[in-house]
Amino acid sequence: MNMEWTKDKEKKILLKYRFTLTVKIIRIIAATLFFFWLYMLVISISYHSLGLDKKHIFYSRVAMDWSQPNMQEDFGSIDSAEITPFFTQKISYPVYKMIGKETELIGTKQLAKRLAPMYSTNQTDYLKPKxxxxxxxxxxxxxxxxxxxxxxxxxxxxxxxxxxxxxxxxxxxxxxxxxxxxxxxxxxxxxxxxxxxxxxxxxxxxxxxxxxxxxxxxxxxxxxxxxxxxxxxxxxxxxxxxxxxxxxxxxxxxxxxxxxxxxxxxxxxxxxxxxxxxxxxxxxxxxxxxxxxxxxxxxxxxxxxxxxxxxxxxxxxxxxxxxxxxxxxxxxx
Incomplete structure (x- = not known):
């Protein structure tokens, strides 16, 4: 039995195709985001469980002690450590100097430990010009x-x-x-x-x-x-x-x-x-x-x-x- 092709039928088929394609794209995006979240979760848990952030923080403070006079962390201050999808470890913590008997906040230590060490960075962002x-x-x-x-x-x-x-x-x-x-x-x-x-x-x-x-x-x-x-x-x-x-x-x-x-x-x-x-x-x-x-x-x-x-x-x-x-x-x- 021959069916007559009409503009309405064409429009319905195209709408159905577009809907199906959109659903597939949404599913692919959702799956990609889920696996990316799972990937980052595994990396983050492994990173913190291995204590690599603590090691890098410790030695960065040792280096700061030796090379930057009267710059120190305040015990109890909050350290920030995270790892990116490309395994760059980003660490930051506030730094102080001792004036009299009290510490004064002077800036933030910013560390980026990359897979290629020659591209790693270690700098201090000062609150005012040094x-x-x-x-x-x-x-x-x-x-x-x-x-x-x-x-x-x-x-x-x-x-x-x-x-x-x-x-x-x-x-x-x-x-x-x-x-x-x-x-x-x-x-x-x-x-x-x-x-x-x-x-x-x-x-x-x-x-x-x-x-x-x-x-x-x-x-x-x-x-x-x-x-x-x-x-x-x-x-x-x-x-x-x-x-x-x-x-x-x-x-x-x-x-x-x-x-x-x-x-x-x-x-x-x-x-x-x-x-x-x-x-x-x-x-x-x-x-x-x-x-x-x-x-x-x-x-x-x-x-x-x-x-x-x-x-x-x-x-x-x-x-x-x-x-x-x-x-x-x-x-x-």
């Missing part, structure tokens, strides 16, 4: 010749401290005219009512290896690492602790620093250390410290401005730089 000259430390002598060196002096540092109200606390960095052990530096600063936060550590720069440097005339500053309170963590990185930079913990802090250096050298790639953590020449520095011991040539301190001003009279101190200031939050003993 003064790169805030911390400049000058070597007391030339590493290659032993010639005595000086520091660039800025009289405005002391003038500003003299003009602010004594009910103020501040952060100050300075260099010294000779090398000291960390214990000697702590003893050197003991007469002052100040907290010592960080010390530039000489680890063979320009003597055992070449690194970035700056200076003019009879001054020389190098890209260095620093000595501060040591960190330790359990095997799963769930339990972490940090010690203060005090004389009673000095030997432990040195031991922990060398231990974390060795852990990174033994267990992590050069790309991980340099591209992700930003730690260059770690092997050379570790070998130098093991052979020559710990020598520092300055410090970052915080305390009342009246105590900081007393450092001006100490002939051993040079090249002071003033950091942040805030209202009184000190506890007088």
């Amino acid at each position: 003064n790169e000259q805030e911390y400049t430390f000058y070597l007391p002598e030339h590493p290659k010749t032993g010639t005595k060196l000086e520091a660039n002096e800025d009289p405005a540092v002391w003038t500003k401290l003299e003009k602010v109200h004594e009910g103020t606390v501040a952060e100050l960095s300075f260099s010294t005219k000779s090398y000291m052990t960390p214990e000697e530096m702590l003893g050197f600063l003991k007469p002052y009512d100040l907290d010592v936060l960080w010390m530039p550590l000489y680890a063979g720069e320009m003597k055992e290896f070449e690194t970035g440097w700056g200076g003019s005339g009879n001054t020389l500053s190098v890209d260095s690492i620093g000595f501060t309170g040591g960190r330790e963590a359990g095997d799963d990185y769930n339990s972490q602790s940090k010690y203060s930079l005090e004389e009673k913990f000095s030997e432990l802090n040195k031991k922990l620093m060398l231990q974390q250096m060795k852990n990174l050298l033994d267990n992590e790639s050069t790309s991980y250390r340099e591209n992700f953590l930003g730690l260059s020449h770690l092997e050379e520095r570790y070998n130098y410290l093991m052979k020559e011991g710990f020598q520092v040539y300055g410090a970052v301190v915080t305390g009342p401005v009246k105590e900081l001003l007393k450092l001006k009279e100490n002939e051993q101190i040079q090249g002071a730089n003033l950091g942040e200031m805030t209202y009184w939050n000190w506890s007088e003993e």
Whole structure:
């Protein structure tokens, strides 16, 4: 039996075909989204169960301790860690600096650990523009010749401290005219009512290896690492602790620093250390410290401005730089 083809029949067939096709497309999209959700769920659960985020957070903080003076996390602050579909691990946490006896939020640490380590990033987003000259430390002598060196002096540092109200606390960095052990530096600063936060550590720069440097005339500053309170963590990185930079913990802090250096050298790639953590020449520095011991040539301190001003009279101190200031939050003993 022949059926006559009409425009109405054509329209009905096309509508039915379009409806069927739309349903298929929706099903495919729904299935794709479901499997993508399942894929991400498996990745996320595996990522957090393996504790990779805790490991990366721990070592990023170790690197921050060594390379960025007076920058620290606040214990109890919230860390953010996630993994993308392409296995990029994104981590962020707030960072603070100590001014007087209280911490001040200064920015957020942003980490991206990628499968190709050379494309990993480690940066700090500051709440306000950072003064790169805030911390400049000058070597007391030339590493290659032993010639005595000086520091660039800025009289405005002391003038500003003299003009602010004594009910103020501040952060100050300075260099010294000779090398000291960390214990000697702590003893050197003991007469002052100040907290010592960080010390530039000489680890063979320009003597055992070449690194970035700056200076003019009879001054020389190098890209260095620093000595501060040591960190330790359990095997799963769930339990972490940090010690203060005090004389009673000095030997432990040195031991922990060398231990974390060795852990990174033994267990992590050069790309991980340099591209992700930003730690260059770690092997050379570790070998130098093991052979020559710990020598520092300055410090970052915080305390009342009246105590900081007393450092001006100490002939051993040079090249002071003033950091942040805030209202009184000190506890007088």
